[in-house]
Amino acid sequence: MKCAKCGRESGLLRRKCPACKVPFLRLYFLIIIAAIVVGMGGLALLGKFPWPAG
Numbered sequence: 001m002k003c004a005k006c007g008r009e010s011g012l013l014r015r016k017c018p019a020c021k022v023p024f025l026r027l028y029f030l031i032i033i034a035a036i037v038v039g040m041g042g043l044a045l046l047g048k049f050p051w052p053a054g
Helices: 025-046
Strands: none
């Protein structure tokens, strides 16, 4: 990932920039979206969707 403040490149799984210690918010958004996708995939496999089947 690239730091928005200083522009330094860092690894994908770092939580903060090693130079200026600014947290990478994109990592948290990616984790939340991945958790939602995995949860919905699990519900789809079980056949229990949170909305009525049409």
